[in-house]
Amino acid sequence: MADVVEMFGRAIDALAARDPDQGRRLMLTGLRLFGLKLRHLPDRRLPPSRQYSAALINRTVCRMLAHPEQAALVSVFQPCELLEAMDVIPMCAELFSAFVNGCGAESAFAQAAEVEGIAETYCSYHKVLLGSAFSGLLPAPKLIVNTSLVCDANNLTFRTLAEHYDVPRFYVDVPPRQDETALRYVAEQLLALQGFLEEQLGRSMQEERLREAVARSGRTVAALRACIPEKREHSLPGDLTSEMYEIYLSHNALGSSQAERYAAMLLDDLKAAPRARGIRLLWLHTIPIWQTPVKALFDLNDRYQVIACDMCMESLCEVDPERPYESMARRLVFSPWNGGQVRVDSSVRLAKALGADGVICFCHWGCKQTMGLSAVLKNELEKAGFPTLILNGDGCDRRNASDGQTATRLNAFLEMLEGQGHG
């Protein structure tokens, strides 16, 4: 399978260099074929919620690529209920890059960005996105909407792409402080975003549709929060890719009926799952799902499981449909990732709520936010009784990680946990 992916990646890369439209069409064809497989021959070992999310995410990416003129390029942390209410497809930047990686084609596009002068040490998700745009694989979206949360790359990538494509952009600045002043500041920007969208799209937004979308977000968030105690008690057969899909479903997809359906299905699956067993880990930050030794250890394995990724929990903030702008702003301002100490505290709380045996803090290449905090995170988590592994790697670019080193670190950590009587 790895060889097939490699060949597919090379074919996309080669075609994109000659004719970007053809490269995109090949990628889209490959994804559509894979989508057919997911719908008609899903992986039955996965619970229904995870089968549903795999097919849904595939469809979402195909839609972004097929209809860029109806899409807004967004950062993963950007609330998208306004887009949902105005029938704009959220084109999630990080999800797109993850799919380029899934096709095995990311290195060439990362290099295309480096040739332009972008630092080799820049976040690979953003670098692959930029390279895809510069080389024409990623089509121009209708517009761009992004927030400054969580990292500096958001302040650079989207500004550069707006200039590159010459499309309008709206920027939501989120101060790194959690108080009512910051909440009002962000809520006012989101209100202005509505005006921006109406002007750019040439149509008005119906308030009722926004309220409905925010209400769906509220129900989705409530269901996902209800999953946390269930994850503590039950072992859901799963894979790491499903966790990554959930990041999109708990962020840009909030407000959609599909995300609401997924959350409800996940809760049902968890309630019906067998009692918790094996070594159960909390994963911090993105997951390198392209790495064979990582998947080999955690995919559909009763003995070792990643029971949650903190990125999926980052957006689970209270929602009030009667205050849609404040609700979306609250998600940004009171995000457990909006500040160092709050992120440490929330990681400890989450590890306790899940009853985790240990924590893996993944330091994704170029992500100063997580790397800079990793030593503090490890220290505080271990003080609270959660052995923590700092794992360096790259969630999106094969060039910046070594399978051998990753496997040794993970195996040693799991052996250590077993030696300490966990699981």
Next chain:
Amino acid sequence: MDEPIYYVCKYTPIELLSGFGLRAERLDPAPVSFECADGCAHPNLCGYGKAILEETLGRGIRRLLLVDCCDVCRRVYDVLLARGGMDFLLLLSLPHQNGPAERALLAGELRRLQAALERLTGDNVDRQEVSRAWRKAAKAQEQVEGGPYIALTGAHGGALLLCLLCQRAALPVRDLTCTGIRTLPGPEEETADFLTAYAAALLGQERPCMRMQFRPPTETAGAVGVVCHTVKFCDYYGFEYRALKARKEPLLKIETDCTPQSGGQLRTRIEAFMEMLGEGERKMDPKSDRGQYVAGVDSGSSSTDAVILNRRGEIVGSAILPTGAGAAAGAEKALEAALRNAGLTADQLGAVVTTGYGREAIGGQRSVTEITCHAKGAHHLAPEARTVIDIGGQDSKVIRLDENGQVINFVMNDKCAAGTGRFLEMMARTMELSLDEMSELGLRWQRDMQISSMCTVFAESEVVSLIAANTASSDIVHGLNESVAAKTVSLVRRAGGEPAYVMTGGVARNRGVVQAIEKKLSAAVRVPEEAQLCGALGAALIALEGI
């Protein structure tokens, strides 16, 4: 006297500190290592952030006012907060835009800072004193002199980089980096809300840094040359470099980690850039004009090469020897060997020009960077050359030439072995091959193999895994060649390389690498017979021009 409050960013409201009689002192750290920072944070943070940590912890600084300029500054704050033991540590939130809402938000932050300073000093703010300091800062604004200058842009360079540049440049250097000139508009006489007006002045600085979404492109009009400084693992200034590349001013990109460790590499680049701008032109000492022959010595990291030319510019002797432990001794031996090879004695030499990393450690009438020398040598060997690809032991460089052999642009690899001769040497050692065997094997591959890792250590681990999986050595070598070629071609593209291509340096002898580069460039790459002597030849030609 009380310890000052240290700060790093030009958006820091230092005038407010004056209102409490506090001294503000800017940190300009240049540590020799990151022993402390790597342990309490992470090695892959930007060098500037790590330098701030190193300096704060190493010097026992207890008062620090930070601004959330970037991810790393935020994390420096988090790490210091978690460690405890500071008397005063505050992170000021700085908006990314500059509208009424942002000014109000920053004014709120200034009130928070004021309250914290009241707690620290037990005193109230002296508003008159703040106004006085503010007026003083506004008056002391940079007086821009007309005339040509060298612009230093990009990320914080500090005194270390600025001094190096000023020493090498004949023209004035203007510091336009993120921590460079601070230009605060002065206070208006009648201000209803003092802190909001002060916030507006801070946000309204003439040269906003890259994080500001409203930042216009850096103004470099009138600059004779632009030096763009990036810091490893800093996100921002690669984007500035990208924008500057599109302009007409000659541009040099340099990357550091804010330590003095890469001083040699830095000096070479800056000197070569000044030579390219025509600032380095000097005539040889007339006293040296005493012989019929000239010599060029290239002191590299792996080998030291020497070339002797007669007055007609013909090579009459040469030598290539391992550099060994000392550059001076290695150069002496190489020159002696070249003289022997030519049947000459040192007395017969009219001039000696040195180049390469060890150029200043060895004797000679003049030292010139290897960029200029390689260009000169390559143009002599192949006048049609417009792009020189030179891969040596620790450096890879791409030099663009005009039809007269004049350097018009160049780029070099950063402080990393990937894509250099050292990388291939390490891999050859892992595979228990000689470099010649490696060169041969690289042409006999069957399967198109990819070594994806950029890092030398990771690549070595990939090679070990491939050996364990019984992969044919020729295929592994091909994968390595492809990896070096990818890195090299990326440099070629950055430099705007055009045919005809000429390759010099030790790696030019590896035919597999040359073939892989040709394939990626879809163009022929000529390797002159004297490829390895190119730098020494260029130095000798410069010596000849000088007498």
